Amino acid sequence: MEYNTSGTDIIADEDWDNLILLDACRYDAYTATTPFVGPIEMRESRGSTSRQFVRGNFNGKRLHDTVVISGNRWYLDLQNSDDFDCEFHAYYDVERDAADGFVPSAEAVTEAALDKIGQYPNKRLVIHYMQPHHPYIGTDIDGFEQKRVDMREYVRRSSVDTDTIRAAYQDNLQYVLKHVQRLVEELEGKTVISADHGEALGERLSPFPVSWFGHPIRVYTDELVQVPWHVVSNESRRTIRSESPRSQLTDIDQAEIEQSLKDLGYK
Template sequence: MKHHLARAKHVYSDRGLADLVRTAATYAPIEVNNAIFRLRHGEGTRVMDEDWDTLILLDACRYDMFAERVPFDGDLKSRISLGSTSEEFLRQNFEDRQYHDTVYVNANVYFSKLGLNEDGTFHAVVDLLDEWDEDLEIAHPETVTEAARGVHEEYPNKRVIVHYMQPHLPFIGERGLELRKQIGQRNAWIPFRNGLRPISIDELWEGYNENLDIAFEYVSHLLNNIDGKVVISADHGNMVNEQQGPVPTKRMFGHPWGVYSPELVKVPWFVLEMGSRRTITEETPTKFKDYSDELVTERLESLGYR
């Protein structure tokens, strides 16, 4: 609700009352559906309150696609995320809190935009914003895996969060790169939101699922090198031509802020027991890497957020 009210204020100041009325007509059913969803499912899970040694986050991974494609043996449950976007998830879970027993390996630009890489929220942060694959326009999962392996060796007495950007766009697999050429841009959601169909919905799913399979490949390498209780989850999911309900809305693509539906906030909670648990201790935070506003903005633009 807070985000939608802020958006309404922005629309009114920029485009006037008539556009505000039209925008409010779009937001109203979403907020009704949100209230119903929260009554049914509760407010969601704060991930730091859960029991794990390593938390692996697959950015934008829906529960249903995870359940269908996960190649590991483990205990699959679900949780309700605190946000339908990365920014909302990060704010609700970590902002204005301290977790000095935790090291965060991060590939998500919003983490840096919110200052979580520099404000002492965690004991240490390994931020990969400058380890960018310029051709793919995103941090490659191999880069994240290698950083995470190093962190587990360097910090044996810390909880570790490993935040991969896949299966989030852009598509990075062989089939996905072909689809990017057909779409004509790295953000596949945009033409569909504008009523265009440069590829089919089935092809859209091909690229999305391929990204997840690639992420699983590198997560497998990480699992072979760590121990303790591991949970694989996600910050949020995506809408792929679905409507929020029970009050009908327009069909959606991607992950709009503040929209609560199973496709967006029901996330996997996949538990693996990988040998002996780690003994976790708190310590004073270490120095964090800082990035310029220009670099953060550039990375956000490459992901289609600006």
């Protein structure tokens, strides 16, 4: 199976007007860091990678009431595959303005979302940030060069230890949450903060006999599939309407999409 069938279907099983996704955000890290009040529930993700998460939640669906604003390009990559079929009302790819064009900054995703809110008052919004996923642009800890390699390769090449990596990850989470706070203040309706999947930060993940960093595909350990489900606003529900798609894909070249995913260790 291409995804974790035990995981929550965020479309069929959950109720929300705005869904803010933090990339590679562990449940335990979020609960220790979030500035938002209220009970934090846990959900099991449909994937240990973004690819599985997107496929498991969106494939085969006509989501003409939903607009996606994303720094994660798996939505675009899968739309170009023969075995993935999904329609949103509109989709917007966020400019990759951080770490020499490696990823979109949290600022860029927030600005893109704020720019679209007024255009779609009657649509559900999915806003997908790339942090706390590496590169750790939100940390000033010495030793982190933002190189275009996946996390395991980065750790192999560097001299940083596990405690330092975990601290940098936590810094990156704090960084993105500051910008999420700004966005939440402007959103109307029921707003939920969650994640596409978690992240291994030095744990031993069966069946791998070594400490692991990152998020290997089809490994459904707690570190990789337990994600937060935090309702941070639930007032003034919007009237949601389904309308014919306005746009599906951007003009981004497929080779560019694949290269950006390869840089993150996915290809």
